[in-house]
Amino acid sequence: MDRVDVLIVGASQAGLYAAERLAQQGLRVCVIDRRPDGVRPARRTLIVTTYLDERLGVVPKRSVLHQVDRMAVVSPNRKAVFDFRRSDWVLERALWIEELTERAREAGAEVVLGSRFLGIEHEDGKVRAVLQRDGSVERLQVDHLVGADGVFSRVARAAGLKRPPCVRIVQAEVRLPRGWDRWEARVWLEPEMCRHFVWLVPEDGRRGVIGVIEDLDRDPMAVVRTYVERLGVEVLGFQGAKVAMYHPSLRPWTRVQGLPVYLVGDAAGQVKVTTVGGTVTGLRGARALVRSIVEGVPYDKAVQDLDRELRIHWVIKRGLARMDGRAYDRLVERVHGRVREVLEQYTRDEMASAFKEILKGDLKFAAWALRHGFRHLPALGRVLWK
Numbered sequence: 001m002d003r004v005d006v007l008i009v010g011a012s013q014a015g016l017y018a019a020e021r022l023a024q025q026g027l028r029v030c031v032i033d034r035r036p037d038g039v040r041p042a043r044r045t046l047i048v049t050t051y052l053d054e055r056l057g058v059v060p061k062r063s064v065l066h067q068v069d070r071m072a073v074v075s076p077n078r079k080a081v082f083d084f085r086r087s088d089w090v091l092e093r094a095l096w097i098e099e100l101t102e103r104a105r106e107a108g109a110e111v112v113l114g115s116r117f118l119g120i121e122h123e124d125g126k127v128r129a130v131l132q133r134d135g136s137v138e139r140l141q142v143d144h145l146v147g148a149d150g151v152f153s154r155v156a157r158a159a160g161l162k163r164p165p166c167v168r169i170v171q172a173e174v175r176l177p178r179g180w181d182r183w184e185a186r187v188w189l190e191p192e193m194c195r196h197f198v199w200l201v202p203e204d205g206r207r208g209v210i211g212v213i214e215d216l217d218r219d220p221m222a223v224v225r226t227y228v229e230r231l232g233v234e235v236l237g238f239q240g241a242k243v244a245m246y247h248p249s250l251r252p253w254t255r256v257q258g259l260p261v262y263l264v265g266d267a268a269g270q271v272k273v274t275t276v277g278g279t280v281t282g283l284r285g286a287r288a289l290v291r292s293i294v295e296g297v298p299y300d301k302a303v304q305d306l307d308r309e310l311r312i313h314w315v316i317k318r319g320l321a322r323m324d325g326r327a328y329d330r331l332v333e334r335v336h337g338r339v340r341e342v343l344e345q346y347t348r349d350e351m352a353s354a355f356k357e358i359l360k361g362d363l364k365f366a367a368w369a370l371r372h373g374f375r376h377l378p379a380l381g382r383v384l385w386k
């Protein structure tokens with residue numbers, strides 16, 4: 001093979017989903033990944049909203065470990081429990097990537113493992129991707145180049161695009177505390193200990209993960225150890241990696257010598273900064289990419305809805321980052337009535353719709369939020385009603 005319509009670098013969630021949909025449209029698609037053939041992706045427990053099947057039409061099968069019916073949010077002195085309208089999926093990432101690989105291959109995409117993207121070369125008016133496979137260097141002529149190669153995207157670097165900021169996530173795989181409700185996930189908001197938050201997601205009736213997000217200058221392991229001790233649980237293993245964070249200044253597309261280059265998933269910072277969830281948003285980015293390549297819609301237009309959603313999370317996160325434990329207590333206390341109803345009705349992937357309803361339906365809450373850290377609320381309003 002020396003020419004393809006679309007080369008996708010990164011055979012993970014965003015890249016494989018894009019490949020499947022592009023191949024379904026009859027394009028010649030090749031997805032490469034540096035991970036050697038026969039080596040499984042790292043195990044990782046993901047909690048994902050039903051946006052996945054309800055709005056994207058993707059129904060995970062073998063990779064489903066469990067489903068969770070509610071989320072408890074715990075601040076230093078308060079607790080609120082939200083019942084989901086429909087249960088969240090708990091997925092195992094290695095199996096999920098295997099599932100997506102099969103789907104992409106069945107649709108006609110070529111998935112090549114053990115192939116590393118090195119850069120872009122232009123010669124005689126032709127632009128080629130330079131790849132390394134089995135110790136030798138290959139050149140591939142491409143009409144569209146897609147970077148789905150994660151937070152440290154080499155495609156972004158080769159195309160001169162800015163890479164997203166990132167945080168570190170560690171999840172300890174644990175035996176569930178005795179008597180733990182297996183249908184409930186829990187989030188602890190304790191800003192004096194952890195700038196972001198801590199969670200426990202059950203994988204079944206016996207196991208689960210305790211997860212922590214921290215900025216790069218802090219050690220998430222210290223927080224994990226504290227929670228493991230507090231809950232008195234046995235640790236069975238660890239999962240961890242750096243994950244991208246959305247930033248409004250990111251521009252995930254360009255042209256290099258006439259070659260259109262796009263970024264999707266973590267490479268594009270398509271991650272909700274409130275929860276550091278990048279599965280659904282990465283798939284939404286992949287959908288926008290497909291629309292752009294197949295229908296010729298500019299990528300910035302195709303990602304507009306996703307960008308609005310990600311921007312809402314970014315504004316909310318900036319407000320939350322200002323809050324101390326007492327403010328979190330007040331926030332949790334205020335989640336009742338219409339606010340609770342709305343938060344139970346919409347998923348975490350529909351915060352743009354949810355916040356519109358909350359701001360319209362509960363002016364007292366809006367006024368409180370404005371006083372307590374959400375100085376960006378007017379900006380939020382501008383994004384929502386733009």
Ligand SMILES: Cc1cc2nc3c(=O)[nH]c(=O)nc-3n(C[C@H](O)[C@H](O)[C@H](O)COP(=O)(O)OP(=O)(O)OC[C@H]3O[C@@H](n4cnc5c(N)ncnc54)[C@H](O)[C@@H]3O)c2cc1C
Nearest residue numbers: 010012013014034046047117149150241265266277278279
């Ligand atoms: C511990 C942990 C828990 C998480 N929990 C959740 C969760 O509960 N819910 C959720 O929604 N999200 C969660 N996330 C985030 C989510 O996993 C990521 O947002 C998502 O995996 C990003 O997918 P992606 O397809 O963009 O890229 P990635 O999964 O980062 O994959 C990039 C791929 O590109 C390949 N690659 C890189 N460079 C090259 C190169 N030069 N040549 C060829 N291939 C290359 C890599 O091998 C890799 O396979 C979690 C992350 C971590 C670390």
